[in-house]
Amino acid sequence: AQKVTQAQTEISVVEKEDVTLDCVYETRDTTYYLFWYKQPPSGELVFLIRRNSFDEQNEISGRYSWNFQKSTSSFNFTITASQVVDSAVYFCALTDAGYSTLTFGKGTMLLVSP
């Protein structure tokens, strides 16, 4: 069975601070895919990144970076120099090979204050 754990329920930072959102996953498959989605206060779910289990290379996109470590079953998300617009709930999600359904974590609410 798949499981995604986001242990941080809520994080509060001040603008320009760096923040890391943790994601730990469980799966029996050797091939799987990991995702991060952002849910701003307006409620929609915005796709941020996809990673497959064979690609452990870290990725950077502007102020966002992702650290995928199979050895610890983690796929952490770092926002550098946070901004107020980063305030949202961030969800980590997982799907196994052969399936398409996303299993989501409970989400981490990030509050960035000016």
Add this chain to the structure above:
Amino acid sequence: EPEVTQTPSHQVTQMGQEVILRCVPISNHLYFYWYRQILGQKVEFLVSFYNNEISEKSEIFDDQFSVERPDGSNFTLKIRSTKLEDSAMYFCASSPSREGYEQYFGPGTRLTVT
């Protein structure tokens, strides 16, 4: 940029009534999904749909739920006899392919059952 659209944005209904939630997926996508998010909780998979039939469904998706693609553009979720616990945000998503591809979500329909 193509996007998934959903109507209505908010639906209020009485317990026992039937509701139909509508979605227009991204036009060249082949896989369609419904998820729900009870207020403050994680996003949960309901059903996936491909080639005019259900490909996967969760335990939540019982006989009260049905999905349909009545024409080439719309994708609907019907709840036959709503219960109080059906109150949630319902998200439609679509994907160009099945395994491991990112799913693009619509803005959601907030369903309130009174």
